[in-house]
Amino acid sequence: MSVPTVSAIVVTHDGVDHVGACLRSLAEFAPDAEVVVVDNASRDGTPDAVRSAAPRARLLENPGNRGFAAACRDGVVASAGRFFLLLNQDAMLAAPLAPLAAALDADDGLAAIGGRVTYPDGRLQATIGHPWTPTRLALSWLVPARVPVLGAACARVETSARGYGRARADVPWVSGAFLLGRRRVWDELGGFDPAYFMYVEDVDYADRARRAGHRVGYSPAGRAVHAERGATGLREDALRWTVEGSVRLLGRTHGDAAAARFRRSLARILRADAVAAGLVARLSGSARRRAQAAVFGRVGRELAS
Secondary structure, three states: OOOOOEEEEEEEOOOOOOHHHHHHHHHHHOOOOEEEEEEEOOOOOHHHHHHHHOOOOEEEEEOOOOOHHHHHHHHHHOOOOOEEEEEOOOEEEOOOOHHHHHHHHHOOOEEEEEEEEEOOOOOEOOOEEOOOOHHHHHHHHHHHHHOHHHHHHHHHHOOOHHHHOOOEOOOOEEOOOEEEEEHHHHHHHOOOOOOOOOOOHHHHHHHHHHHOOOEEEEEEEEEEEEOOOOOOOOOHHHHHHHHHHHHHHHHHHHOHHHHHHHHHHHHHHHHHHHHHHHHHHHHHOOHHHHHHHHHHHHHHHHHHO
């Protein structure tokens, strides 16, 4: 049996509304790829939807939710391709994968390569970005809370059309929502660190790859549409996992003291924002603001404890 060049890894959890479109896009734009789906204990019929949409896919069903990073590891271990494609359950390929695979194949120094990702309405997603440094985190987390205009400007830097219009041979990181990687390097590095339940594991992987002498690239030849569930609202679990992942990565790359300072600063910011959102909720009667205040308050108290 021939070894497929690309193995597509799709991690699912309660994704019945999205996974069919994801798998059909793989059949259309990566028809020769091996497909491995790792389901993290879905309760909404996702495994049946996978069987229906992609009868030939290999389906691994975890008895519990192991998290995104660990499930990706499960999928890559079970795959046979020289390259692996990570594609979120709520993402769809929007162009043939072959040019992206060719770009990775042509440059042996690349550990992974990402492509252009948009929301369904056509807006760019921030899928390549700046190094995960204390300065970058301050601009991402602390500044926007106090100076919204400056925070919006910081966000636009990572979603500038100019930055996504050309191929780049060395970027700090690319999003794990749509990532084509070299299996040999994945095995060398041990893949994603399962200590990251979800979020920031892709930034950590890119950092470790670059420290090991590899590069991470980007090419607009790869295209995907990512619904990114929860993008229009504040999800407490997403906030918590992103904060925890950021603190963990900062500790590894810049030391425990820097991570502790960031944690304390963010705790103060979130608790202050909880008070502000609560005041707005009382004045406006906004249920969304009340929920936001509760989320900020809970995560802020956790960080401070």
